[in-house]
Amino acid sequence: VKGLYAAGDVAGGAPQKYVTGALAEGEIAGLTVLKDIKNFKAEELSENDVENHKNEVLKFLNGENSRFTTEQIEEAMQTVMDSYAGGIKTNYRFNEKQLKIADEKIKQLYSLSENLVASDFQELMYIYELRERLVVCRSVIAHLKARKETRWHSFAENLDYPEKSDEWLKYVNTRKVDGRIEVKYRNLVGR
Numbered sequence: 001v002k003g004l005y006a007a008g009d010v011a012g013g014a015p016q017k018y019v020t021g022a023l024a025e026g027e028i029a030g031l032t033v034l035k036d037i038k039n040f041k042a043e044e045l046s047e048n049d050v051e052n053h054k055n056e057v058l059k060f061l062n063g064e065n066s067r068f069t070t071e072q073i074e075e076a077m078q079t080v081m082d083s084y085a086g087g088i089k090t091n092y093r094f095n096e097k098q099l100k101i102a103d104e105k106i107k108q109l110y111s112l113s114e115n116l117v118a119s120d121f122q123e124l125m126y127i128y129e130l131r132e133r134l135v136v137c138r139s140v141i142a143h144l145k146a147r148k149e150t151r152w153h154s155f156a157e158n159l160d161y162p163e164k165s166d167e168w169l170k171y172v173n174t175r176k177v178d179g180r181i182e183v184k185y186r187n188l189v190g191r
Helices: 019-039 047-062 070-084 096-113 121-146
Strands: 170-177 180-187
Touching: 047 121, 070 096, 070 121, 096 121, 121 170, 121 180
Parallel strands: none
Antiparallel strands: 170 180
């Protein structure tokens, strides 16, 4: 998401990262923000982009009664992640079948979020925060699917691949491209 920067737990789909990793990612994000601001040109925003965003905001603000609230979708999101994506309800275990279900359910929740209604700008912010968290959920799911090993037993245990493998001594990164989550592998720094 252009203009969205992250570090720590949300920046790589690895919950409970060590502080040093989060600090390094925070520095990378901060330096990237500075570079992006320095290189930003107003003409990068087309009139069409601005108009589309304005229409989306107005749709949330002027919408009629929504079937669901932001809080209900957020609670459903947490339940999906806990139940299918290696959360507490599965004792931090998962398999590819569960991850596929999780991804489908999160996509459905994202679709439902398109019809949310905000009565003010505070509620509008909550809608956008929820929608970004749903994208992060899909990124976490993609990371869990991509790594064909179990590196941390009792935490993020892949039941399809229960063993640790040095083949997976690499970074798994994701980015959102045209609405889909793209996975990229990179070698560890210093290896």
